[in-house]
Amino acid sequence: MAKQLFEWDYAGFPGAKTYPHLFKPIQIGNLIIPNRIKYAATEENLNGRDGFVTDAGVAYMRERAKGVVGGLCFMQGVYMDEKRQGQGYVGQAACWDDKFIPGLKRIADAIHDAKAVAGFQLMDCGRVGAVDVEYGHGPSAVPQRLRIFRPIKEMTKEEIKEMIQQHIDAARRGIAAGFDVMEISGIVGYLVSNFISKYTNRRTDEYGGDIRGRMQAVVEIIQGVKAVCGPDIPVGIRLCAEELLDDVRGNTPEESMETYKIAEEAGVDYISVTLGWQESIYPVISRDIPMGNWIHLAKRAKEHVKVPVQMAYRLFRPDLPNKAIGAGELDIWEMCRSMIADPLMPKKVLEGKEDEIRHCVACNLCLARLFRDAPMTCYINPVCAHETNPEFTDPPPAQEPKEIMIVGAGPAGLECAYMAARRGHEVHVYDKRDTLGGTLNEARKAPYGDDELWTCVEYQKKMCEMAGVTFHLGSEVTEETIEDQMPDAVVLATGPVYPELPGGPHQNVVNLLDVMRGTAQVGEKVVIWGNRKPGIGCALHLARQGKQVTLVGREKTAGFDVNPSFKWRYLIYLRQNGVKVYNDCDIERVTPEGILIRTYDGYRIPVACHTIVNSDRVANEALKKAVQSEGIELFVIGDALVPRNLSSAVHDGYRIGMRI
Amino acid sequence: MAFDAEKEIGKVLRGLRAAQAEIGKTYYRWRQVALELAEDGVDPLQVGLRAAERFGKDIGKSMLPRLHWLKGEAAFLLNLGRAMAGLWNVDGGVATAEKGEKPTEVFIKCTRDPWPTWAKEFGVSMKEVALCREKMLKSVLEDVSIFFNIPLDLEVQKAIPRGEGMWLIRLYKKEE
Incomplete structure (x- = not known):
C-alpha cells in the first residue's frame, strides 16, 4: 500500500494551473511524492572536515527544503569509508560510523519541517575522491588524466565486497537518521561509474568484462541497499545516459542504456539521468549549452525502463520539464544550481511569482569553489552559504531610516537599492541612461549564452518595484544634484571609466x-x-x-x-x-x-x-569628493570601486544594502 | 612605426636558444650531483636510466589530457608520434612523425638532436645518451598504454649518438 508522508493541496495555486504536470503526484516504490520536483543532492563543502554535519549544512538544506513545496529534497552524497578514499570534497558529510547519525538526523528533520520528502545519497567518489588522502580507489589502476586527482589503486575482491557492505551500512544509518528515500550516486566519475565504464574498469574477474560484469558490483549494491530499505523506502540510482568519454573509449550510449535496464532488473525504484564525467572534454551544463539541450536523454531512458525517470541539466525554466512530463519524456524535474541561486525557485513557480526568481546564470562558480576546497558560494545569490546568518537571510530594519541616493542603475546599484529599501530606507536610484541594467545592457550582447545574464536585472527590477524604490532614469547626477538633494547617504554605483590609451585620443x-x-x-x-x-x-x-x-x-x-x-x-x-x-x-x-x-x-x-x-577599465573616482565635501555618508560599490565582474557587483550591492 | 622586426625576432630567438641550451646543461649538472652523492661504485648509466624513466613517466602523464581517440587508432598513433617528436623540437632538435605502412605503426624521425653535444661537454658517453633517450620514450608509453588500454611499444632503428646520422624510431601497437 503506497503512502504519502505529508498532505499537500496545490489546487488553489496559479503555478499548478500554468504547469499542471509539475504539481501532480507520482508514486516511487511505495511512496507517493505530491509533486514532480526534486532538489538533487549537491555538494556544498559546508560540513566539517571530519565529516560531521554543521549548522551551516543544516541551514543550507532547510532553505532548499522549503523550496520544493513537498517534493523530494536530497542532502549531499555521503562518503562511507573510514579510510576516506571515497571522500571527494573536504566538506563532504560522512556516514562510515553510527556516530554520524545524530548530525544526519538534523538534516532529515530540517527537510521534514518543511513537509518535504527527505532523500539520502550514498556517494563514494572513487576516481575523483581521496581528497585528503594519498591514493584513491577504483576497479582498475587507470592513470589520472588531470593531475588534481589522486593516483588510483586497484581494489581487491575483498575491498570490493567491503565497499558494497559500506553502502549497505550507510543506507542503514540513513534510515536511522530518518530519511525517506535512498539514492546511489553513479555519476561524473564517482566509484559506481568507474565500475560501469570500460574506460576505468579493465578487470577480468566477475566485476569486469562485458557490461553485465561491469555492473555486477552495482547490482550487489542495489540489492544490498534494497534489502536494508525494505518495501517502504524507495531506492534510486543516478547513472550516466552518456559518459561523453568517446575520446578515451568509454561506454557507448547503448551500453549506458543497458546499465539502466540492469539497474531496473536489480530493483531500483527510479533512475536519475545524468551525463558526462568530470574528465569529459565536452561541456554539459555551462551557459553556452542551450536550455533543454539534454532532454532527449530522459526520453531515451523512458524508452528503456519502466521506473520513473528524473533529470536536471539545463532545465532552469519550469516550462521545459512541464512540457517533457506532459509528453511522457520525463517524470521528475531535478534541480541543483537553479536552487543554489534561488532556494525557493519552485515555490515561486507554484505561487505564480516567476518574476521574483533569481535565476542561475550557469557560470559554474559553485563547482569551481568545490574543486578548490572552498565552501559553496553562488555568483548571483549573496545569501548562499550564509543561511545561518540572519543578517543575510533576513536583514533587520534600519535603525534610522535614511534618504539614500544611489547613482547608477546597474546590477550593483539595483541590488543595493532593493535591499536598502526593504529595510526601510527611502531609496532613489539615478542613472544617466534611460534604461536599467548599466553595462549589462551591452554585456548581454556577447555570444554563447550571455543573454542569460540579463535575468539578474529582471529580478532586481522586480525586487526594487516591490520594495518601493524610486527611479530617476535619464537623469545624470552632478555635484549640483547632490548639493540640491542633500541625501543622508550616497552610494556610487557608477560603473568603471575607460582610460585613454597612451598618446591618446586616437581616431582609430x-x-x-x-x-x-x-x-x-x-x-x-x-x-x-x-x-x-x-x-x-x-x-x-x-x-x-x-x-x-x-x-x-x-x-x-x-x-x-x-x-x-x-x-x-x-x-x-x-x-x-x-x-x-x-x-x-x-x-x-x-x-x-x-x-x-x-x-x-x-x-x-x-x-x-x-x-x-x-575594454580596459579603472575605478570611477567621479563624485566622491563632492559627496565627501558635503559630509554625506558615502559608499562606493561594483565596478566603480574596483572593476570586476557581475558577481562582485551583486555581492557588493547586497552587502552595502544590508549595512547602510 | 619605428619598429625593427628583424631585431626584435632575433632577440626572441637568442633568448629561446639560450633557454634550450640550459635544458641540457641543467640535466647534466644534476646528473653530476647525483653521482657525487651516490654510493661508491654506482653505475652512472643506471643513474641516467633512472632519471630517464622518471622524466618519461612524467611526460607521459602530461600527454594524457592532449591525446584522444576521437579519430581512431591510426590518428591516435600519429598524434602520439608527433607529441614524442615534439620532445626533441622543444629542446632545439628537428623531428617529425610519419605514418608507417601499417595503420598500427608510426615512424619518428629526428635529424637534429642537441643532446649528444651537451653530453660531450660533460663527458657523458654516447651509449648512455642513446639508451637514456630510448628509456625515456618507452617510459612515456607506460601510462599512455594503460590509460587508453592499448599495448604500445617502440624500437630504435637508428640513433644519432650511435653515429647513424638520424634517429629512426618505430612506434607501434603490440600484437595482443
Whole structure:
C-alpha cells in the first residue's frame, strides 16, 4: 500500500494551473511524492572536515527544503569509508560510523519541517575522491588524466565486497537518521561509474568484462541497499545516459542504456539521468549549452525502463520539464544550481511569482569553489552559504531610516537599492541612461549564452518595484544634484571609466560599449585591448561577425576574472573563432596603422589593425569628493570601486544594502 | 612605426636558444650531483636510466589530457608520434612523425638532436645518451598504454649518438 508522508493541496495555486504536470503526484516504490520536483543532492563543502554535519549544512538544506513545496529534497552524497578514499570534497558529510547519525538526523528533520520528502545519497567518489588522502580507489589502476586527482589503486575482491557492505551500512544509518528515500550516486566519475565504464574498469574477474560484469558490483549494491530499505523506502540510482568519454573509449550510449535496464532488473525504484564525467572534454551544463539541450536523454531512458525517470541539466525554466512530463519524456524535474541561486525557485513557480526568481546564470562558480576546497558560494545569490546568518537571510530594519541616493542603475546599484529599501530606507536610484541594467545592457550582447545574464536585472527590477524604490532614469547626477538633494547617504554605483590609451585620443580607438551597442565603426582587423571578460565577450562578438580579431591584455591569461569552470569554454571559443591572443602585455604605442605591444619581458610586437577597441577599465573616482565635501555618508560599490565582474557587483550591492 | 622586426625576432630567438641550451646543461649538472652523492661504485648509466624513466613517466602523464581517440587508432598513433617528436623540437632538435605502412605503426624521425653535444661537454658517453633517450620514450608509453588500454611499444632503428646520422624510431601497437 503506497503512502504519502505529508498532505499537500496545490489546487488553489496559479503555478499548478500554468504547469499542471509539475504539481501532480507520482508514486516511487511505495511512496507517493505530491509533486514532480526534486532538489538533487549537491555538494556544498559546508560540513566539517571530519565529516560531521554543521549548522551551516543544516541551514543550507532547510532553505532548499522549503523550496520544493513537498517534493523530494536530497542532502549531499555521503562518503562511507573510514579510510576516506571515497571522500571527494573536504566538506563532504560522512556516514562510515553510527556516530554520524545524530548530525544526519538534523538534516532529515530540517527537510521534514518543511513537509518535504527527505532523500539520502550514498556517494563514494572513487576516481575523483581521496581528497585528503594519498591514493584513491577504483576497479582498475587507470592513470589520472588531470593531475588534481589522486593516483588510483586497484581494489581487491575483498575491498570490493567491503565497499558494497559500506553502502549497505550507510543506507542503514540513513534510515536511522530518518530519511525517506535512498539514492546511489553513479555519476561524473564517482566509484559506481568507474565500475560501469570500460574506460576505468579493465578487470577480468566477475566485476569486469562485458557490461553485465561491469555492473555486477552495482547490482550487489542495489540489492544490498534494497534489502536494508525494505518495501517502504524507495531506492534510486543516478547513472550516466552518456559518459561523453568517446575520446578515451568509454561506454557507448547503448551500453549506458543497458546499465539502466540492469539497474531496473536489480530493483531500483527510479533512475536519475545524468551525463558526462568530470574528465569529459565536452561541456554539459555551462551557459553556452542551450536550455533543454539534454532532454532527449530522459526520453531515451523512458524508452528503456519502466521506473520513473528524473533529470536536471539545463532545465532552469519550469516550462521545459512541464512540457517533457506532459509528453511522457520525463517524470521528475531535478534541480541543483537553479536552487543554489534561488532556494525557493519552485515555490515561486507554484505561487505564480516567476518574476521574483533569481535565476542561475550557469557560470559554474559553485563547482569551481568545490574543486578548490572552498565552501559553496553562488555568483548571483549573496545569501548562499550564509543561511545561518540572519543578517543575510533576513536583514533587520534600519535603525534610522535614511534618504539614500544611489547613482547608477546597474546590477550593483539595483541590488543595493532593493535591499536598502526593504529595510526601510527611502531609496532613489539615478542613472544617466534611460534604461536599467548599466553595462549589462551591452554585456548581454556577447555570444554563447550571455543573454542569460540579463535575468539578474529582471529580478532586481522586480525586487526594487516591490520594495518601493524610486527611479530617476535619464537623469545624470552632478555635484549640483547632490548639493540640491542633500541625501543622508550616497552610494556610487557608477560603473568603471575607460582610460585613454597612451598618446591618446586616437581616431582609430573606440569604446567597448559603443561596439557592443553597434554604434561604433569597426574595421575588418580589430585589436581588443583588455583580456578580461568584457574584452573576451567583445572579441567573440566581433569574430562571429567575420572580423579578424586580436585580443591583447595585461593579465597573464585571458579571462583572469572568469572562474575556471567556465573559463575553459571561452578559451576554446577564442581558438575556434580564430582570435589571436597576446597575454601579459602592455601597450607601448598606438599608431594610425595599429598598435605596438610590449610583452612583460620587453619584447615588442606590432599588430596591424583598422580599429582598436578599448575594454580596459579603472575605478570611477567621479563624485566622491563632492559627496565627501558635503559630509554625506558615502559608499562606493561594483565596478566603480574596483572593476570586476557581475558577481562582485551583486555581492557588493547586497552587502552595502544590508549595512547602510 | 619605428619598429625593427628583424631585431626584435632575433632577440626572441637568442633568448629561446639560450633557454634550450640550459635544458641540457641543467640535466647534466644534476646528473653530476647525483653521482657525487651516490654510493661508491654506482653505475652512472643506471643513474641516467633512472632519471630517464622518471622524466618519461612524467611526460607521459602530461600527454594524457592532449591525446584522444576521437579519430581512431591510426590518428591516435600519429598524434602520439608527433607529441614524442615534439620532445626533441622543444629542446632545439628537428623531428617529425610519419605514418608507417601499417595503420598500427608510426615512424619518428629526428635529424637534429642537441643532446649528444651537451653530453660531450660533460663527458657523458654516447651509449648512455642513446639508451637514456630510448628509456625515456618507452617510459612515456607506460601510462599512455594503460590509460587508453592499448599495448604500445617502440624500437630504435637508428640513433644519432650511435653515429647513424638520424634517429629512426618505430612506434607501434603490440600484437595482443
